[in-house]
Amino acid sequence: MPEAPLDLLLLPTWLVPVEPAGVVLRDHGLGIRDGRIALIAPRSEALRYTATEVRELPHCLLAPGLINAHGHAAMTLLRGIADDLPLMTWLHEHIWPAEGKWVDEDFVRDGTDLAIAEQIKGGISCFSDMYFYPQTAAERVHNAGVRAQITVPVLDFPVPGALNAAEALRTGLQLFDDLKQHPRIRIAFGPHAPYTVSDDKLEQIRVLADELDAGIHMHVHETAQEVAEAMAKHGERPLARLARLGLLGPRFQAVHMTQIDDEDLALLVEYNCSIVHCPESNLKLASGFCPVERLWQAGVNVAIGTDGAASNNDLDLLGETRTAALLAKAVAGSATALNAHSALRMATLNGARALGLGTQTGSLELGKLADVVAFDLSGLAQQPIYDPVSQLIYASGRDCVKHLWVGGKQLLDDGRLTRMDESELIAKAREWGARIASK
Ligand SMILES: CSC[C@H]1O[C@@H](n2cnc3c(O)ncnc32)[C@H](O)[C@@H]1O
Numbered sequence: 001m002p003e004a005p006l007d008l009l010l011l012p013t014w015l016v017p018v019e020p021a022g023v024v025l026r027d028h029g030l031g032i033r034d035g036r037i038a039l040i041a042p043r044s045e046a047l048r049y050t051a052t053e054v055r056e057l058p059h060c061l062l063a064p065g066l067i068n069a070h071g072h073a074a075m076t077l078l079r080g081i082a083d084d085l086p087l088m089t090w091l092h093e094h095i096w097p098a099e100g101k102w103v104d105e106d107f108v109r110d111g112t113d114l115a116i117a118e119q120i121k122g123g124i125s126c127f128s129d130m131y132f133y134p135q136t137a138a139e140r141v142h143n144a145g146v147r148a149q150i151t152v153p154v155l156d157f158p159v160p161g162a163l164n165a166a167e168a169l170r171t172g173l174q175l176f177d178d179l180k181q182h183p184r185i186r187i188a189f190g191p192h193a194p195y196t197v198s199d200d201k202l203e204q205i206r207v208l209a210d211e212l213d214a215g216i217h218m219h220v221h222e223t224a225q226e227v228a229e230a231m232a233k234h235g236e237r238p239l240a241r242l243a244r245l246g247l248l249g250p251r252f253q254a255v256h257m258t259q260i261d262d263e264d265l266a267l268l269v270e271y272n273c274s275i276v277h278c279p280e281s282n283l284k285l286a287s288g289f290c291p292v293e294r295l296w297q298a299g300v301n302v303a304i305g306t307d308g309a310a311s312n313n314d315l316d317l318l319g320e321t322r323t324a325a326l327l328a329k330a331v332a333g334s335a336t337a338l339n340a341h342s343a344l345r346m347a348t349l350n351g352a353r354a355l356g357l358g359t360q361t362g363s364l365e366l367g368k369l370a371d372v373v374a375f376d377l378s379g380l381a382q383q384p385i386y387d388p389v390s391q392l393i394y395a396s397g398r399d400c401v402k403h404l405w406v407g408g409k410q411l412l413d414d415g416r417l418t419r420m421d422e423s424e425l426i427a428k429a430r431e432w433g434a435r436i437a438s439k
């Protein structure tokens with residue numbers, strides 16, 4: 001029986017599948033059927049297939065959609081509200097007061113939409129979100145067509161939208177139930193940090209996460225001060241405390257990890273945890289440096305995240321990946337650390353693995369979801385091209401992002417959002433900015 005026609009055949013100059021590592025396929029086609037990758041073949045062979053739509057992509061590099069493995073989407077509306085401060089001053093004196101005053105469902109709706117649009121324009125097909133009103137964030141993800149891990153935020157003190165941790169967990173459980181069949185949304189737990197969540201709440205989360213086979217996403221070892229204060233208070237390092245409470249495992253996503261001693265590294269390896277490295281937020285808040293090369297050599301899965309726009313101040317994962325590649329060399333004292341191909345892997349497949357989506361997305365392989373980005377490398381600043389991946393990571397900005405498909409649906413076409421109104425998003429963000437600045 002003849003095969004059903006492809007829905008879409010993409011014909012780029014370069015195809016970078018990410019798995020197998022280091023491969024660049026020249027003049028190949030990628031076929032999509034029913035939202036999944038159905039064909040990868042040399043151009044001449046690919047052209048023998050019938051396809052409803054054929055898209056020539058000259059000078060384009062086709063790669064898996066980028067995965068932003070840590071952020072606080074709605075914080076786009078607090079972009080630039082408090083710059084050039086250390087973490088605790090930033091949080092206690094500026095961000096938490098602003099969130100207490102402004103964050104409601106409308107804020108999360110408009111801020112999340114703005115973040116989604118910025119991320120789509122930056123080639124991000126999937127992101128992780130840790131913020132208040134996760135049900136509203138999930139609704140925005142559903143409408144926009146992107147993929148996301150939405151975490152249920154848990155803190156020991158009252159927060160916007162959920163009066164206490166018990167209520168936050170109750171809301172969260174409802175969300176797990178409502179969205180368990182959703183094709184693009186995965187719910188996880190988001191205990192904020194070891195210094196804001198008590199042992200009993202963490203144990204409760206461990207039990208629920210085991211029952212639901214869910215991820216646990218948490219800021220951990222963000223600064224040396226966090227570790228020193230935990231030593232003074234509990235007599236143990238935060239990661240060791242989390243291990244004692246049974247939270248560590250392959251579904252645990254430790255965000256930041258700028259402080260890693262030998263025992264910490266042994267725990268990360270033993271429990272097969274993922275790390276989400278946020279180099280630009282760590283640089284801006286002067287939080288510290290995650291030792292990426294050391295983790296990589298030890299076989300730990302390291303993904304990349306932007307963190308929120310109030311500490312970064314953009315959601316540009318391509319730029320973040322370049323920063324990660326450069327910083328890894330400085331921290332390791334070795335120019336061979338984190339080459340361009342490994343950096344792209346961190347921003348794609350490692351992100352998918354961290355979020356529990358490694359068998360579904362993060363690489364261009366037959367049967368995987370068609371989450372695909374096309375970067376246009378035809379510009380002056382990208383010439384000449386010896387290695388297109390080097391050019392992408394070290395010499396390109398997000399203005400090169402041309403098209404994005406998520407599950408085979410096109411969300412960005414020639415740099416334009418297909419499902420969202422950019423001028424409306426800008427107008428709404430300006431309204432919020434004016435309101436917040438005036439008070
Ligand atoms: C539980 S909702 C998220 C909560 O986290 C705050 N936040 C944003 N960035 C960071 C960071 O780098 N470290 C710690 N906490 C952060 C955000 O403002 C929300 O209150």
Ligand SMILES: [Zn+2]
Nearest residue numbers: 071219307308
């Ligand atoms: Zn964060």
